[in-house]
Amino acid sequence: MAQIVTLESSQFHPGEQAIQHLLRIPHRDNPTHYGLPLPLAYRIAQSPLVAFGTLDRQGRPWATIWGGEAGFCQPVAQGVLGVRATADARHDPVLQELLAVEGETSRQIIDDAVVTPEEEVGGGKLMAGLSIDLATRDRVKIAGRMAVGTATRTEPGLADLQLAMRVEESLGNCPKYLNKKRITPHIPKPQLVSEGAAGIPLPQAALDLIARADLFFIASKHSGASRSMDVNHRGGAPGFVRVLRNGQVEEEGGGGGSATTTTTLVFPEFSGNRLYQTLGNLHTDPLAGLVFPDFASGDVLYLTGRATVLAGAAAAACMPRAKLAVRVDVAEARLVRDGLPFRGAVVDYSPYNPAVRRLAAEKEEAPDAEPGGGGGGGGGVATATLVRRERLTPTISRYVFKIRQEKKRLRAWRPGHHVTLDFAGELDAGYSHMRDDDPQSLNDDFVRTFTVSRPVDPEAVVADADGDGSTTTGTGLIRDGAEPEFEITVRRHGPATGLLERWNTRVPLEIPVLGFGGAEGFLLAAGGGDGDGGDGKKKGGVQVFIAAGVGITPLMAQAAGVLAADGGRGLRVLWSLKGEDLPLAVDVLERIRGLGSVTKLFVTGEVGVEGRAMIATILGLGAEVLERRIGAGDVLAEGEKGSRKYYCCTGPDMMKTLLKWTGGEEVAYESFEY
Known part of the structure; x- marks a missing residue:
């Protein structure tokens, strides 16, 4: 058996180190293996799907996914994987770039052209992959270079692809957020729906595909001294990827200037192995390629664009209740109908999937909180102290809090508004990689919103500085020094209300208040x-x-x-x-x-x-x-x-x-x- 060599922690590249430092991750060794150990090679051979990524001639990452049945990708020599697959000859960006012949366009590469890209530094076209077995929730990451490849035209629009990949790095990944599917092979009949910059804004079919998607694959690159790529999986409940904008927006400066067509996606980053290899790449080189497969129809959406890592306040401002998120501004898109050589039937969803987190732009009105007041123990605009509890029914109680202003004058709540409270300080037990006894807790930020069931005391409210506040309707500011009470009437359900129910009220319980707010249309x-x-x-x-x-x-x-x-x-x-x-x-x-x-x-x-x-x-x-x-x-x-x-x-x-x-x-x- 080949020896397994582990990289030292110093081998984390500067981007990975920067993200780990930003998120205050303790020192650890990098578990990535040099080469391809036999146990990992065996796992790859058992996987019916592998997502691959490479770079186009502009240095932009693209991702695709091949396969349909186990064994299409397997070791053929020590540290070398052989791939034989049916692929879309006309529209698959990774196939086109891997087999591009110097001097020809990517549309002229097919028909028994053997490519040995020795002209590249390192002796091969940079590429990476992620083998994934959705039936067993197993996945293995690989990175290296293509040694040789060829494609033979078969049915119209299809090619029999054969290539060899030298694996320089490999890593087994955990099963979290993998939604079980039964994969079967399929002969595709690809039809291009939209392409290129003309593919933006995305057509409705692409938006629908994203809205249904419970996973996608992302390719990124590291352009430092040790050039490399990474392909990884992102999964969750269907709809976990949100569309921030998809249409014409004015360029900065406005004033009737020119407009640019912009499509922007946002997805949350869930608790993982905390290596942050993808985010580390994006920190130093923000270009990314995404592929969204539709397992039911075989449709596929290829995207490339510029990614921005959002952490803390920036994440919460864009996607409330998210501590970490990624925004992707799409530069080019390609939607292909029936372009995948497989189908997949859903068997079960991962118990680790958090509920879908919507964007702030999708909410009618966000709480009246300071930027970044999205939770995670980051403080708030006020502190609420529990002063009374009254059990009304076996499962419903009323809780009365006294509020103390912290950083600034707090705008009073209106009747019908809600309060957002951060229970992280009391409930967050810290990091855990896997927690099968309570999988949902890993991504729980313990921020909860409750309707305020009593109006504010008018004596505690004064008009705001602009004179447009009203003490009679409660739209003014809380008076300096005032500590008004608010109450919530809630059913016990989950850790936050469970904490309130069992708390000994003789002991002070102080909870940060992230803000008050509500949809005006519901008043x-x-x-x-x-x-x-x-x-x-x-x-x-x-x-x-x-x-x-x-x-x-x-x-x-x-x-x-x-x-x-x-x-x-x-x-x-x-x-x-x-x-x-x-x-x-x-x-x-x-x-x-x-x-x-x-x-x-x-x-x-x-x-x-x-x-x-x-x-x-x-x-x-x-x-x-x-x-x-x-x-x-x-x-x-x-x-x-x-x-x-x-x-x-x-x-x-x-x-x-x-x-x-x-x-x-x-x-x-x-x-x-x-």
């Missing part, structure tokens, strides 16, 4: 039933608030003001609640005078003797109680079409149903999936 209009209420509704219109469980919380801080404005003529509340949560209904209706008279409560599940007594109390508060599920007729019976607006705060399944029932109506909705 109810005061006096909406009499006149237009400032939101354009016709006189006599109604606002219909539909809630499920703790989805009532956005209304709790707003209802008193709305009821006081018109006596309840313009407000209707449809509230679905489980029998075990009836104490919450009693609490809310007792606290907000007059809310019962405009509320229909739909109760499901077991009620019991105590529940019957609570229903009697609720009826005494003026509410109507119906022991059944809410139906389409209930929703559409309130107000008249064209003069009503729905506000919905429910779980995702019920929300989909409500949106079907209210098709063509004005609907504002918000999630409470904390």
Whole structure:
């Protein structure tokens, strides 16, 4: 068996060292192997797919993916891999660049041309690869040079590719974020959809492919003394790659100047082996090539462009709740229909995949926090101290916090706004490479957002410096020295609410506040039933608030003001609640005078003797109680079409149903999936 030699830590190149220093990674040895140890060569031979990357004549990386069945790539000599695959002769950028003959264009390379690129420094065309077995979640990275290659034209647009790669470095990777798939071979019939700079902005088919993608491959390069390349995998839940922009934008300076067509993608960097080989390359040489395969259709999207590593504040400003992300400004794109020699059927998704993180630009309004206030224990604009806890039901509690301003005068929250709290200081247990007992915790930044269920005390608010604040509506600033209280009413679900539930309130619990904010479109209009209420509704219109469980919380801080404005003529509340949560209904209706008279409560599940007594109390508060599920007729019976607006705060399944029932109506909705 070949000897396995490990690189010393000094062999991390300057870009890798810079990223590790930026992220405060402790010293460690580089586990990359010289050459290709036999165990790694065996793993490659068992993989049905290998993603390869190389550089074009402009020095830009491109990536592709070949294969379809195990054995197409396997060792043929010590440190040498042989590849035999069916590939797209016309559109595959890696095939074209690897077999380009000096003096010819990349479209003239096919038809039994044998290429031995000895003219390159090091004796071969620079290339890298990543073997990947999605059935077993196994992957191996390789880097080196092409020794020889040839391609023979077969069916129209296809080539029988044969090449040999000298492997100079190799490394086995962990299985995190690999979504299991069953791979089968397929004979492609490639058709070009769009290409080149003319391929930007991306066509809708390419955007749809990205939105469905649960993985892509990225090629990068290191141009220092030891020239090398890297190809790696990025995976997650479908849609984890976000499109920041895709169209015409003005160049810097504006003023009616020229415009440039720009496509920009952003993806989060999840917790990995902390070698940061890809990010280290991008730190010193920002060019990158990406390939997005569509396993169901065989379509493939090739991209090359310029990458920017976003860390800390920069990452959070672009993608809230991300501590590390990469932005790719696409320079050239190529979309090919049915261009892949394989298909893949999803078997299972990785348990390590975090939920999809949307861009700040995709949110209606971000919290009123300082730049970079995205979490991760980085402090906040204020500190919230837990002062009281009240258990309302077996799973729902109210928590009252006192807020202390830190860095600057804090803008007060408006009724219906939310607060973003950073629990990392209490819950973050530090780095762990793998954690099979709790895989989701590895990428949990412990930042949580909760609706504030009580309006701010007007005595604690002053108008802002510009004079446009209002102490009556809570849009001013918190008074110097004031420590107003805010409350959240939440269901216990996950580590943050679990911490609040079990905390000994005799011991101070201080949590950084990252900001207050909310979607203005979800704020109810005061006096909406009499006149237009400032939101354009016709006189006599109604606002219909539909809630499920703790989805009532956005209304709790707003209802008193709305009821006081018109006596309840313009407000209707449809509230679905489980029998075990009836104490919450009693609490809310007792606290907000007059809310019962405009509320229909739909109760499901077991009620019991105590529940019957609570229903009697609720009826005494003026509410109507119906022991059944809410139906389409209930929703559409309130107000008249064209003069009503729905506000919905429910779980995702019920929300989909409500949106079907209210098709063509004005609907504002918000999630409470904390």
